[in-house]
Amino acid sequence: MEIFTQQLINGLVLGSIYALVALGYTMVYGILGLINFAHGDITMVGALVALTVVQALAAAGVPAPLVLVLAGGCAILVCSLLGLSIERVAYRPLRRAPRLAPLITAIGISILLQYTAALIWGKQYIALPKLLEPAAIDIAGAQLTTLQLAIFVLACGIMALLLWFIKASRMGRAMRATEQNPDVAGLMGVNVDTVIAFTFVVGSAIGAVAGLMVVLYYGIGHYFMGFMLGLKAFTAAVLGGIGNVGGAVLGGLLLGVIESMASGYIGDLTGGVLGSNYRDIFAFLVLVLVLVVKPSGLLGQSGGDRA
Amino acid sequence: MSAPYLLEVCGLEVAYGGIRAVQGVDLAVASGEIVALIGANGAGKTTTLKALSGLLPPKSGSLRYEGADVTGKPAYHLVRKGLSLVPEGRGVFPRLTVAENLAMGAYIRNDRHEIRRDFDRVYALFARLAERREQLAGTLSGGEQQMLAIGRAMMSRPKLLLLDEPSMGLAPLMVQKIFETVRAIAAEGVTLLLVEQNAKLALETCSRGYVMESGRVVLADSAAALLASPQVRRAYLGE
Ligand SMILES: Nc1ncnc2c1ncn2[C@@H]1O[C@H](COP(=O)(O)OP(=O)(O)OP(=O)(O)O)[C@@H](O)[C@H]1O
Ligand SMILES: [Mg+2]
Numbered sequence: 001m002e003i004f005t006q007q008l009i010n011g012l013v014l015g016s017i018y019a020l021v022a023l024g025y026t027m028v029y030g031i032l033g034l035i036n037f038a039h040g041d042i043t044m045v046g047a048l049v050a051l052t053v054v055q056a057l058a059a060a061g062v063p064a065p066l067v068l069v070l071a072g073g074c075a076i077l078v079c080s081l082l083g084l085s086i087e088r089v090a091y092r093p094l095r096r097a098p099r100l101a102p103l104i105t106a107i108g109i110s111i112l113l114q115y116t117a118a119l120i121w122g123k124q125y126i127a128l129p130k131l132l133e134p135a136a137i138d139i140a141g142a143q144l145t146t147l148q149l150a151i152f153v154l155a156c157g158i159m160a161l162l163l164w165f166i167k168a169s170r171m172g173r174a175m176r177a178t179e180q181n182p183d184v185a186g187l188m189g190v191n192v193d194t195v196i197a198f199t200f201v202v203g204s205a206i207g208a209v210a211g212l213m214v215v216l217y218y219g220i221g222h223y224f225m226g227f228m229l230g231l232k233a234f235t236a237a238v239l240g241g242i243g244n245v246g247g248a249v250l251g252g253l254l255l256g257v258i259e260s261m262a263s264g265y266i267g268d269l270t271g272g273v274l275g276s277n278y279r280d281i282f283a284f285l286v287l288v289l290v291l292v293v294k295p296s297g298l299l300g301q302s303g304g305d306r307a
Numbered sequence: 308m309s310a311p312y313l314l315e316v317c318g319l320e321v322a323y324g325g326i327r328a329v330q331g332v333d334l335a336v337a338s339g340e341i342v343a344l345i346g347a348n349g350a351g352k353t354t355t356l357k358a359l360s361g362l363l364p365p366k367s368g369s370l371r372y373e374g375a376d377v378t379g380k381p382a383y384h385l386v387r388k389g390l391s392l393v394p395e396g397r398g399v400f401p402r403l404t405v406a407e408n409l410a411m412g413a414y415i416r417n418d419r420h421e422i423r424r425d426f427d428r429v430y431a432l433f434a435r436l437a438e439r440r441e442q443l444a445g446t447l448s449g450g451e452q453q454m455l456a457i458g459r460a461m462m463s464r465p466k467l468l469l470l471d472e473p474s475m476g477l478a479p480l481m482v483q484k485i486f487e488t489v490r491a492i493a494a495e496g497v498t499l500l501l502v503e504q505n506a507k508l509a510l511e512t513c514s515r516g517y518v519m520e521s522g523r524v525v526l527a528d529s530a531a532a533l534l535a536s537p538q539v540r541r542a543y544l545g546e
Contacts, residue, residue, distance in 0.1 A: 173410060174414065176403060177411050186382040187398070188415070
């Protein structure tokens, strides 16, 4: 029972990070029909920028909360600009091209970001300097650290804010309208280019926060970390129904929990043949299962009315 | 000096890749007029309206609106100047509610108070929409969607409204209702350019008309003259 509670806690925290990254995939897919494979790497850049800021400031003796705010702020700034430029330079010229062209471009950008990061930060793992000393809260025999709690609460806050923004604000409505019919949105006075650029900025900024969270949670960063994180977040987006913002939240949390549970019990289930280091296969089992059983995902509409 | 025409189109050509859909159209609409644009399937009416509203870039020719050259200006720019298109097939946002669709119509406006009044006006004009304001537009009937598309365009307070086949696919009673609405909008002083398959009804509603064939304007006259013309009667009124 402790294992269950513990893995549920770990899964929800991890899942809330997946969900943040999944939002970036799903928002761009919704509006462009494009799987932005570079999104995981944008998150990686956010993580490494945050790490660098923490390293620089922690050594200078700046208080931890201020370090975190500055690290987050720098990561958001860099990632927003990065998302904006990628959209402008790589995707906008291909908007009316066959679908395969932007997809291949996305993979190219992903590789470009990885190797640029390797040039800047090197290929070794970068450790987070000692910054926080999270306390543990006991819940039914399981441990919830204050760091986990903070990550989960912040992630949920960001997601709630985004959902509200898309539902209730003028810009959010324009985003949904553009997604459903860009030409008609233009007839309403919406500058579709601006809406698309805005979508990339929001997705990238949220990815930056997720990057900071990963760094704080695992204590390390690496130029290739965006690959696995991106794939899992993409899986989460597909699980929830790609293009659906609520689905990304649901898919992220669910995937986190599935993965944690599986890694908690995999040893028992396989009689010790497979250890918890096989956890990554579950994400992809989920991906394959969803694609076979319900490709539109849990909350995805099954096509039809897309104008 | 005020321009004689609200909209002036000279030598408009539009192509889809190699397909020359519009091959030199001249037309003009004066402020306060209701003008019909009729023609057979594939004549290039929709393509013309798309170019006028900024959805398609003209290959050549010029567009003047309110005396200013607006050739090549995008749709989101023109709607701010009061030029609005109700597209063929309605183009409602299927997964937005009726009220959200109307709010999109008022996207370019900031006068909250007046916008609220315009919501009420649209709901008064179309009681069916008022009852369904929280319903997703994609679940409305064809006629209701057409009402919504017209109501949504009215929310931008257009000076010139381009309507692309508002009666398409509707039952006779609904066609009557839509045309009544079109007349009511015109009576409010909105200038109208109406594309229609239903040539008789269109010409009876409008004061002037243009007839398009294979990407060109082949006839331009008063509605009465067009209704009396043997050529029009044969080709479009089924006589
Ligand atoms: N997206 C497109 N790509 C290629 N050709 C097109 C496209 N849209 C229209 N056309 C062609 O352009 C010509 C004019 O089409 P358009 O839709 O303007 O005609 P229309 O007069 O509106 O016809 P209808 O009364 O059937 O609506 C047609 O020959 C059509 O096949
Ligand atoms: Mg047409």
